[in-house]
Amino acid sequence: MFLTLKCFKGFPAGVSWCFHCFCVSHSDGNISLPVSESPIKVIAPGGNDVMLPCSLGMDIRSHSFDWAKDGLKVFVYTKSGYYLDMDKRFMERISHFKNQLQSGNASIMIQNTTMADSGNYTCNFPKLPQGQKTFHVELVVAVSPKPLISIGDITGVGVELKCRVGGAFPKPTLQWLDGDRNPLPAKGPLVLERGGCYNVTLQTVVTSPQQFCCVSKQANIVVEAQFSLPSEISVVTVGAKMYSGTSTCTKMKVLLR
Numbered sequence: 001m002f003l004t005l006k007c008f009k010g011f012p013a014g015v016s017w018c019f020h021c022f023c024v025s026h027s028d029g030n031i032s033l034p035v036s037e038s039p040i041k042v043i044a045p046g047g048n049d050v051m052l053p054c055s056l057g058m059d060i061r062s063h064s065f066d067w068a069k070d071g072l073k074v075f076v077y078t079k080s081g082y083y084l085d086m087d088k089r090f091m092e093r094i095s096h097f098k099n100q101l102q103s104g105n106a107s108i109m110i111q112n113t114t115m116a117d118s119g120n121y122t123c124n125f126p127k128l129p130q131g132q133k134t135f136h137v138e139l140v141v142a143v144s145p146k147p148l149i150s151i152g153d154i155t156g157v158g159v160e161l162k163c164r165v166g167g168a169f170p171k172p173t174l175q176w177l178d179g180d181r182n183p184l185p186a187k188g189p190l191v192l193e194r195g196g197c198y199n200v201t202l203q204t205v206v207t208s209p210q211q212f213c214c215v216s217k218q219a220n221i222v223v224e225a226q227f228s229l230p231s232e233i234s235v236v237t238v239g240a241k242m243y244s245g246t247s248t249c250t251k252m253k254v255l256l257r
Contacts, residue, residue: 039136043219045144049111052137054123056104065106065125067094069117075108089116113141115169140219143169143197147214147225158207159229163214167197172216174202179210 044050052067067075074090093111106123123135145165152160165172171191176184184204192199206212206229215224 041138054106061101149227158205164201166199171198175215176204177213
């Protein structure tokens, strides 16, 4: 089951986290999670903290559970406490919601995610009264570089703008928008894959000195850069000049599907 990605701030304090869920409530510090054994897919930007959801819908303080990635245990909870296993990649980066065990929340938080954290995770309860129960979560940690915009050829038709995203994962979809956020006709994209990452370039030709925007989309992750033609641009051919969106024009946001 592939669910909607939502992003919240403030729980825990000062942490941004994203996960797929049906229903979330955190006004009182509690999280309401679905009780589902269907696979859940979580997509999160690299470098962020992400929660992998798991819930039983019952008090689990006296029940053991463990989390594993691709078969290797990375977190184990018992009623006498919890410990992290020998995988040093996760040492000091995993936490759980101790105060919400009573409501059945067995989720874990992974801090400062990297592409290496991508993979298939299981949340396993080995000794429940009704038998073993296992939940499956697929984590995809995205690499989402900021689009770079360059000026290409200047002809009688207009000014060519190139938008490039390099080293992205998963493969992004690029789109050009005008100042009113209407789609612009574009040439491409040109896609190159190297070592599992993608370099994508999309070109457009503009004819008016307004603001333009290049949008990079990876599932629910959107990164965009805005760009205005420099005032010195004329019909005189100039060499390609690289620009990146300023800090006030470039932003990342998460779309709800």
